[in-house]
Amino acid sequence: MKQAMYYKAEGDAVRCILCPHNCLIKPGKTGLCRVRRNEGGVLYSMNYGRITALNIDPIEKKPLYHFYPGSRILSVGSFGCNLKCSFCQNYSIAHGTPEWVEMSPGDLAGRAEAAGDNLGIAYTYNEPSIWYEYVLDTARLVKEKGLKNVLVTNGYIGSEALGELLPFIDAANIDVKAFSDGFYSSVCSGRLSPVLEAVEAMAGHCHIEVTTLLVEGLNSGPGEIDALARWLAGIDRKIPLHLSRYYPAYHMERPATPLKVLEAAREAAREHLDYVYIGNVPGIDNSTYCPGCGQKLVERGIYRARTLFEGENCSRCGMKADIIL
Ligand code: SF4
Structure with missing residues (x-):
């Protein structure tokens, strides 16, 4: 197990501050996520690697x-x-x-x-x-x-x-x-x-x-x-x-x-x-259409996509396409 980041000691318990639950974890116990454990006052990540x-x-x-x-x-x-x-x-x-x-x-x-x-x-x-x-x-x-x-x-x-x-x-x-x-x-x-x-x-x-x-x-x-x-x-x-x-x-x-x-x-x-x-x-x-003119920018099927424009802009109206290529 790898020592965890983002916690502090509170007596023999530790307070994990990685997420908003801020679990107070007693020795031998884990937090709500089940993957961060207090062993002897040290918090460990149980799913590292x-x-x-x-x-x-x-x-x-x-x-x-x-x-x-x-x-x-x-x-x-x-x-x-x-x-x-x-x-x-x-x-x-x-x-x-x-x-x-x-x-x-x-x-x-x-x-x-x-x-x-x-x-x-x-x-x-x-x-x-x-x-x-x-x-x-x-x-x-x-x-x-x-x-x-x-x-x-x-x-x-x-x-x-x-x-x-x-x-x-x-x-x-x-x-x-x-x-x-x-x-x-x-x-x-x-x-x-x-x-x-x-x-x-x-x-x-x-x-x-x-x-x-x-x-x-x-x-x-x-x-x-x-x-x-x-x-x-x-x-x-x-x-x-x-x-x-x-x-x-x-x-x-x-x-x-x-x-x-x-x-x-x-x-x-x-x-x-x-x-x-x-x-x-x-x-x-679920294709993507230009919000400026309605031109199809990306044709999309289940888990596949084909980009239909070149450069950064819609080929019909010139509006910037909000797609990272
Ligand atoms: S749920 Fe897990 S990550 Fe969140 S505070 Fe509790 S122990 Fe830490």
Whole structure:
């Protein structure tokens, strides 16, 4: 186990300050995320270098639609999570005890370099912020190799820790689970405000896209989507928003969210944002269109994309295309 960062002693207990839970952890115990353990007054990361999933994925799968469309990225995850979403779609590694293999940051960064036709590394599958020390060590090496680092995160991380990591991060997809504190506390065992602060901080440092998994009757109402989109547009109306379809998983048995609910939410969000997509629905048109003239800029199918413009601007109206190529 690797000694953890971001904690302080309180008697024989330790206070972890990596994420907003600020767990007070007694000797021999772990924090809420299950991956940070107090051994004799020292906090250790229990998932450092422990990998449960490693795949080359299309960047669209993260999802990132405006960041090198059509490219591939080495995607890696460990285990544990600091939120307890009852609908968790990745519960076997987030909350289970999956098998893992050991890999040093140098080995992983080397694999990314050797993969060929590979953008870099995406820290995904489980929550990367509670894999902090390993992600930080690896991200430094990845940047030295001229590759990209991508976070797929719930944004539930302390501001100081996030600030130390962000210089190495090129893009992030951040889950905003809902735009209500009630949802966060009752469904995810967290709070909304730290997530919003993380989104604002990341938007100032790297390319970001936001995902909200819509569960009918819980977080999908047009009023709530309007408020979310209005808030996001206050940062930048060009931030892509992915409204993703919920399917029953883990402890939640509600039926899958109907397509008409997702479409109504998309219409509400489009009042404020230039790029709103529906996720987890095969066959839906998720191409990117120029907000100036409606010209198709990126043609997109399931996990594949084709860029239809050259340079930086829309070929029809000349408006700057908000796509990183
Ligand atoms: S990272 Fe884990 S141990 Fe630390 S405060 Fe968050 S949930 Fe608790």
